[in-house]
Amino acid sequence: MPPSIISETVKNQAVKLNAASDVVMIRQAVRALAVEIGMNLVDQTKIITAASELARNAVIHGGGGDATLEIVRDAANRLGLRLSFEDRGPGIADIQRAMTDGYTTGTGLGLGLGGARRLSSEFHIQSAPEQGTKVTILKWKG
């Protein structure tokens, strides 16, 4: 599926990702935005969970970074949330492998990246060794 064309950013919020407590902050901030656009409960839960995974990855694997949370609108007036998580950490050499369920270089379950992709409408990852990592997800309302 080609990426959606976003015609407008309705709201834009930046959150620092440095510590475990920032992962909770992200969850709360994403919940507030999802409620603001009237996203249904199941989609809210999915996007908050995906955000929690990606924020934790940026803190744990990426050594901290920044999140950008946006309410966006497409040409058909559809509202959605676009969330990006960027760090300047070690980056990922083999993205395909990192996306595979069960693959982890840490002590986790290796479900974060694959899970975040399944829980989102759109998923984009940009990463290279020594270049850091940026993951962007988008979820449309309804």
Place this chain on the structure above:
Amino acid sequence: MDRIPILKMGECLLVSIQVDMDDDLALALRDSLTSRIVQDKARGVLIDISSLDIVDSFIGRMLANIAAMAKILDAQTVLVGMRPSVAMTLVELGLSLPGIQTALNVDRGLKLLHCSPQGESSAAKHH
């Protein structure tokens, strides 16, 4: 962030998670529950997650860890009150929580564990 209270009822330990836990708090809960199982010679552990609006891979892993540790210590764990939206999300995340018994609500969970609801509380017993 404050610790999560662990209550004793008969031979069971009850925990109701009411806050959005960061990873450190989830780890602390796992560790204190594990030591309380030994200290209180608990046979059952009931964890009420009806207040949680998300369970991600870390919290899910902690819940699975608690159940696994409890099992080694000869105690049974029942997870109660998972919201339908959380259950749907967990499936899509790929987290199946193997080995964790679930029940719809606290009453059913207590029945499963055979903890008597009239049992003494830890406060009444120890002090």
